[in-house]
Amino acid sequence: MSADLLHPAFNDQVLDSQRVFRAALKALAEPGLTQPLIPVQALEPLAPASYALCLSLLDGDTRLWLAPAFDTPTVRANLAFHCGCPIVDERESADFALLGVQELVDLSGFFTGSERFPDQSCTLLVQLDALGDGAALSWSGPGILGQREVSLPVPAAFWQQRAARNDFPRGLDLFFAADQSLIGLPRSTRIAVSIEEVA
Amino acid sequence: MTPEIATRQRWMGVLARAGDELARYEAELKDTDYQLVRAPEIGMTLVRGRMGGTGAAFNLGEMTVTRCVVRLGDGRTGYSYVAGRDKRHAELAALADAHLQGRDQAHWQAQVIAPLASIQAARRAAQDAETASSKVEFFTLVRGED
Numbered sequence: 001m002s003a004d005l006l007h008p009a010f011n012d013q014v015l016d017s018q019r020v021f022r023a024a025l026k027a028l029a030e031p032g033l034t035q036p037l038i039p040v041q042a043l044e045p046l047a048p049a050s051y052a053l054c055l056s057l058l059d060g061d062t063r064l065w066l067a068p069a070f071d072t073p074t075v076r077a078n079l080a081f082h083c084g085c086p087i088v089d090e091r092e093s094a095d096f097a098l099l100g101v102q103e104l105v106d107l108s109g110f111f112t113g114s115e116r117f118p119d120q121s122c123t124l125l126v127q128l129d130a131l132g133d134g135a136a137l138s139w140s141g142p143g144i145l146g147q148r149e150v151s152l153p154v155p156a157a158f159w160q161q162r163a164a165r166n167d168f169p170r171g172l173d174l175f176f177a178a179d180q181s182l183i184g185l186p187r188s189t190r191i192a193v194s195i196e197e198v199a
Numbered sequence: 200m201t202p203e204i205a206t207r208q209r210w211m212g213v214l215a216r217a218g219d220e221l222a223r224y225e226a227e228l229k230d231t232d233y234q235l236v237r238a239p240e241i242g243m244t245l246v247r248g249r250m251g252g253t254g255a256a257f258n259l260g261e262m263t264v265t266r267c268v269v270r271l272g273d274g275r276t277g278y279s280y281v282a283g284r285d286k287r288h289a290e291l292a293a294l295a296d297a298h299l300q301g302r303d304q305a306h307w308q309a310q311v312i313a314p315l316a317s318i319q320a321a322r323r324a325a326q327d328a329e330t331a332s333s334k335v336e337f338f339t340l341v342r343g344e345d
Binding site: 006007008009013081082 | 234235236237238240268270276
């Protein structure tokens with residue numbers, strides 16, 4: 001590991017990591033609402049939000065799968081230094097996965113948990129260019145009063161992939177991160193095509 | 200072990216034992232552009248040992264350790280692990296480690312490491328002399344000659 005690739009992470013390791021964790025909790029508790037994150041220095045090619053999520057959620061007990069686009073020496077060196085997380089090659093053994101938009105069309109391999117331990121599923125951290133500008137869909141379920149319009153810029157195939165792996169209580173929880181904000185999509189959220197689009 | 204590693208181990212050991220004596224060089228060490236990659240943080244480490252140097256290792260106990268990593272403007276990184284809770288000592292030791300890896304290594308060796316090492320050697324020798332003066336010879340315990 002080359003040491004000159006290392007960069008500083010959180011300013012205050014304990015408090016900043018708790019702030020990001022709190023934002024991640026809120027994101028899953030209120031699916032579809034954009035949660036702002038504290039400013040963190042970006043780590044090419046990671047956006048500030050996805051890097052902050054990694055710093056807050058990963059440690060020596062969480063195995064991480066990296067999408068090829070993020071598998072750079074800089075990312076590996078800094079995650080190894082600041083988080084100490086093992087990086088795995090197989091999707092099956094990952095507890096967390098860092099994805100780009102191009103990986104969303106194929107979610108095969110990620111562990112969706114077991115009937116006894118659905119919480120052991122793999123959590124997907126998805127880095128997007130923006131959290132809006134996509135096709136508007138109507139989200140409903142726990143944490144949403146009525147319905148919520150969310151327009152994530154993700155391919156349509158992603159929603160089929162997610163539905164195919166959503167066998168409650170098993171399923172995949174996702175975080176969508178762009179720039180300095182975050183949207184959570186837990187497995188319990190139901191997705192319907194937006195009313196406007198149907199009409 | 201390569202000679203570079205052995206040399207670095209030596210200066211890291213001297214820096215870790217330096218304590219307050221490192222504060223004398225604070226202005227000189229901090230006279231550069233640097234950032235804290237890992238701000239000084241206090242933690243615990245488990246000390247393990249072997250009775251008499253052989254046999255299975257046992258857990259001797261835990262001790263407090265402060266560690267720090269700095270990054271100089273040119274990308275060099277310096278590391279430190281020091282016993283105790285002195286964050287300033289850890290930061291200065293990391294800075295010195297970073298400086299010692301650069302082109303001015305001879306300068307830093309002469310200015311910082313050599314004086315610190317001689318102070319530590321003198322302290323060690325004084326302690327050894329004091330301990331040696333309390334040595335007791337047990338003559339009466341020799342038995343069974345006749």
